Amino acid sequence: MKEYTYQERSNMDSQKKLRAVMTELPHFTGTFFRGIEPRTSVRTRLGYAYDLRIFFEFMRENNPVFASYAMRDVPMSILDEIKALDIEEYLEYLKLYERDGKTYTNTEKGLSRKLASLKTFYNYFFRKELIFTNPASLINAPKLHEKNIIRLDVDEVARLLDHVESGEKLTKRQQAFHEKTKVRDLALLTLFLGTGIRVSECVGLDLNDVDLDNNGIRIIRKGGNEVVVYFSDEVRDALLSYLEERENITAQPGHENALFLSLQRKRMTVRSIENLVKKYSRTVTTMKNITPHKLRSTYGTSLYRETGDIYLVADVLGHKDVNTTKKHYAALEDNRRRMAAKAVTLREKRNDG
Numbered sequence: 001m002k003e004y005t006y007q008e009r010s011n012m013d014s015q016k017k018l019r020a021v022m023t024e025l026p027h028f029t030g031t032f033f034r035g036i037e038p039r040t041s042v043r044t045r046l047g048y049a050y051d052l053r054i055f056f057e058f059m060r061e062n063n064p065v066f067a068s069y070a071m072r073d074v075p076m077s078i079l080d081e082i083k084a085l086d087i088e089e090y091l092e093y094l095k096l097y098e099r100d101g102k103t104y105t106n107t108e109k110g111l112s113r114k115l116a117s118l119k120t121f122y123n124y125f126f127r128k129e130l131i132f133t134n135p136a137s138l139i140n141a142p143k144l145h146e147k148n149i150i151r152l153d154v155d156e157v158a159r160l161l162d163h164v165e166s167g168e169k170l171t172k173r174q175q176a177f178h179e180k181t182k183v184r185d186l187a188l189l190t191l192f193l194g195t196g197i198r199v200s201e202c203v204g205l206d207l208n209d210v211d212l213d214n215n216g217i218r219i220i221r222k223g224g225n226e227v228v229v230y231f232s233d234e235v236r237d238a239l240l241s242y243l244e245e246r247e248n249i250t251a252q253p254g255h256e257n258a259l260f261l262s263l264q265r266k267r268m269t270v271r272s273i274e275n276l277v278k279k280y281s282r283t284v285t286t287m288k289n290i291t292p293h294k295l296r297s298t299y300g301t302s303l304y305r306e307t308g309d310i311y312l313v314a315d316v317l318g319h320k321d322v323n324t325t326k327k328h329y330a331a332l333e334d335n336r337r338r339m340a341a342k343a344v345t346l347r348e349k350r351n352d353g
Contacts, residue, residue, distance in 0.1 A: 006204040006258070006267065007220050014042040021049040025056060026074035032124050041223060051117035057099075058090050076130060079122065084135040091115060091139070108142045115141055149328055150288050151298040152281075157193060159284045164189055169283035180263065185276060187242035188260060191217075192277075192292060194235035196299035196317050198222070199270050199292035205259040210243070212236060221318045229316065297328070304329050 004012070022030060029052060033045055056074065060066045065081045066074060094106045094114060106114065115136070122136040152160065163169055164186045167178040191202065201219040209218040215236050216228045231239075251258060251265050258267035273292060281290030288294070296317065304313045314325035 005206065007224075010204070011042050014046050018042060018046045018049055021046070021053055024053055024071060025049065026076075027072055028074075028076040029121075031076075031130075032121060035124055035128070036120070047113075048117045048120065051114045052121060054094070054114070055090060055118060058093055059086070062089070062093075076125065079125060079131045080133050082135055084138040087115075087118065087135055087139050091142075108144050112141045112144060115139060149297050149301070150290070150294050151301050152193075152284070152288070152290065152294070154302075156284045157298065160280055161186065161189065161193075163283040164280055170279070174279060177263070183242050183245050184260060185280065187238045188273065188276065189280065189295070190235050190238035191231070192295040193299055194231050195229050196296045196303070197229060198296065198318075199273050202260070202273065202292070203268060203270055206257040207243075207246070207259055208257065210239060210259065212240060212243075223320075227318070300325075300329065 018033070022033065033049070036045065036048075056066075056071060059082070060069075060071060060074075063082070063086060065078060069075070069078075091111055091114075094104075094111055096103070096105050098104070119136045119139075122131075122134050125131045126134040126137075164182060167175050167182065170178055188202070191197065195217070197217075197219055201221070204220055205217060211217070211228075214228075214230070215233070216230045218226060218228050220226055246259070246261070249261055249265060251261055255261065255266045260268045260273075262268050262272055277290060277292050277295065281288070281294075300313055300317055303316065304310065307313070310325055310329065311322055313329065314322040317325065319325045
């Protein structure tokens with residue numbers, strides 16, 4: 001029986017979810033998903049499917065043009081009946097709505113993403129000349145207000161790793177498990193802070209992805225690209241200690257190759273790592289909501305301060321567009337520009353006294 005990698009299993013799960021959601025959407029949407037398959041990941045298509053489900057549910061409940069159709073029977077031609085004003089009303093609805101007894105909200109970022117899904121959907125049919133109008137193209141994306149990057153300061157990083165080793169500041173209940181997990185936890189957090197990898201990339205790591213001879217780990221980036229990320233001797237030491245411990249753990253069937261195991265001897269999940277980061281970060285700061293992504297920002301900040309090379313930071317973090325990196329580290333760039341103002345002396349000051 002073939003043993004699937006974490007990424008393969010994750011893609012298969014997403015494919016199953018996508019097929020399930022597609023059974024709730026109009027039949028003609030299948031044309032869209034088949035059309036974009038060659039250039040998108042299954043997770044991207046699943047995201048589109050979730051967004052489209054909300055859109056069509058809103059239209060069926062609020063637009064009389066949809067009243068005579070069951071969801072699956074909505075025809076493609078109805079897309080030409082939807083006006084830009086209808087889409088604006090949909091975006092307003094998304095800011096706060098209830099569904100199945102739960103309340104949902106969307107920030108500017110969430111609204112922008114859902115509009116982007118709708119624009120991609122409409123663009124596909126419009127370019128294929130299957131519809132005559134493209135109202136989604138007439139809607140401007142919400143203005144995104146830049147937020148300050150939340151990250152750990154240098155002293156907070158040191159105290160965080162100290163607390164992982166000692167268990168200080170943990171609750172009594174947390175300390176009961178600490179002795180069993182501290183070597184693993186230190187390796188995890190040191191890896192995050194020393195490489196800036198994403199939590200999904202960390203979860204997917206297998207034992208054979210670690211190369212201690214060259215201080216590198218093989219990861220699968222968003223989009224499926226395989227790259228090697230290199231780390232310092234400090235990270236190597238933490239990983240080596242955990243790998244020695246990991247050799248004596250018999251993983252559950254199907255999890256034998258996983259690098260990081262839970263106490264149940266299964267591959268750790270994104271949620272479990274998020275909870276782990278939250279647990280330890282609260283021992284050093286309660287003012288900052290620290291997540292694995294914030295540890296990624298901490299690494300990116302440290303790397304940029306040390307090198308001043310925004311292109312290197314973009315490459316190591318796996319940003320496809322360096323402008324994404326520049327946007328995140330704009331405040332640091334501004335500080336460097338201010339330093340430049342004092343770096344060049346045109347004339348020595350004369351002492352006329």
